[in-house]
Amino acid sequence: MNAADLGLPVAVPSTALFTDQYELTMLQAALRGGTADRRSVFEVFTRRLPEGRRYGVVAGTGRVLDAVENFRFDESQLAFLRERGVVDEATLAWLAEYRFRGDVWGYPEGEVYFPGSPILRVEGSFAECVLLETVILSILNHDSAIAAAASRMSAAAGGRGLIEMGARRTHELAAVAAARAAYVGGFDSTSDLAAGFRYGIPTVGTSAHAFILLHDTERDAFRVQVDALGRGTTLLVDTYDVTQAVRTAVEVAGPDLGAVRIDSGDLLLVAHRVRQQLDELGARDTRIVVTSDLDEYAIASLAAAPVDAYGVGTQLVTGSGHPTASMVYKLVARADSADPAAPLRPVAKRSLGGKASVGGRKWAARRLDADGVAEAEVVGTGEVPAELAGRQLLTRLVDAGRVVAREPLEAARARHITARAGLPLSAVQLSRGEAVLPTEYVTP
Structure with a gap:
């Protein structure tokens, strides 16, 4: 039994300043440049597991949902931003009305993940999605580690x-x-x-x-x-x-x-x-x-x-x-205009040094072998192959700004036990090794 079950108030303060300044300066520039309302898709993933680890564990999803729901700027926070000159008055006025009204999809809490797994997908306008980057990564990187x-x-x-x-x-x-x-x-x-x-x-x-x-x-x-x-x-x-x-x-x-x-x-x-x-x-x-x-x-x-x-x-x-899971939050698709009907096109970072990403709005599924044991994490864009349709991993967490997937903590705990049991036996070996499942990319 927790505080909510006892009918006791649980204070949930604003999470709006749990962010980096450049999220707000990007917002100001996008508002001025006319690109803030372009429909965008951001994804959370990790390029690699910590050295020697065979799988990752998704944790903190419930806390992310609370953080998104309570990401709103009160008068004292806006006054702080004004006093410091962080953003201009037009941006402050926009922030005063901010509420996330987009969609969030993600691996359910307790599920396992691998390099490239799109464990969280945030969709909406560029402006409303970019503000959530820091707080989402802060929670998921800590809790998943x-x-x-x-x-x-x-x-x-x-x-x-x-x-x-x-x-x-x-x-x-x-x-x-x-x-x-x-x-x-x-x-x-x-x-x-x-x-x-x-x-x-x-x-x-x-x-x-x-x-x-x-x-x-x-x-x-x-x-x-x-x-x-x-x-x-x-x-x-x-x-x-x-x-x-x-x-x-x-x-x-x-x-x-x-x-x-x-x-x-x-x-x-x-x-x-x-x-x-x-x-x-x-x-x-x-x-x-x-x-x-x-x-x-x-x-x-x-x-x-x-x-x-x-x-x-x-x-x-x-x-x-390994105190962090090294997850990143990257723009993977965006529209060319603010028209809600404008199609999304894939975008991706192409830099050297192992920091390139794969563009496109992705789905993910786990392929099983003949014995029902997981053999690959399959990530793709476009249509999901029929044989994987029933094995999809992402579930809707937020629908048009409304949290739709809260669950008891016991459910996440039980899910992890099941997910770990579905991996090859080598997943729980403590000897150093690579991810126990390969990540396979499928493109149209």
Whole structure:
């Protein structure tokens, strides 16, 4: 349950200044030049996946829809632009009435993507579409990077619990978005209460080393915690001596102790010793939670350990070494005039250095092999081949300015599990490699 479900107001401030200045200066020039109203198509895609990654994960779509809906300039923002001389009065008057009235299509949240996948398509006048570039990329690049790292960690965990606990390792607002993206990518809960309040993500947490150190003895700390939170709580057992702490924990809470947490040392070795000790003390159902700078590789290395859940912080909220998905927002088609009936013609950047793009308004579909496993990402312009018609990936998100595709976060999370399961098995290998699916372009 989230804030909206509880009937509580959730403040959604204007997103209009979450943009770069050149979006507004381009707008001013286009208004003066008479090209602002030309029908245009922009697409979001990435030219390559981060090094070693086999697939990407679309995350942040729900936040993009909120951002587009709330992209409007209030009086204080217009006054700021006027005072700074960012744009002229005619442009300020246009901005005062701005509402996005175009269409947005995109891969649904939680879906996987590959180089060249048109994961978002924004259509409308040049003026109304160009303003959205920065905020859309800001959200998708951050959230998709976190979700991709979370997905790799989820695959490495093999069904064991995953707790997002990176709030103290990133910006306070980024922490909320990261918890949301991690949930889409396969994490089960978060330590961040703001994320739980805003998005309904399950929240967990008990105590830190400071709580143990506050008390005269470890036994006193455990007793107070159990009295306050019940026998199902998680006791932190590595402040002093782990073996003694486990013994004390079971003596205080009994064999019904919920869990112990290990936050340091050789986690593989310590987990085995703790499991053996718990079993010998009769606490066979007491779970073991491990933390301490984990990433997907560390999680995979603990596959043989008797661990029930992993808590991940720094590596998750920084994308496990890849904090951005390197997505771009490019004009791929536009009309030659402001006439609504004017046909669209493809346009594309042709520069050197690997930054060229493919022009044209695109569709995308995923081709499956005889066993129902994905074998290629097919991207094209023009008519969709009949054999791929039922496999199209883009769905309508915004229709004439109206959001039409909001969904519960659980739907995106479930979709990702299904999408990842439909990829070749090599997709979840942690060894370095290229994208697990090739991207094939089809042109008329």
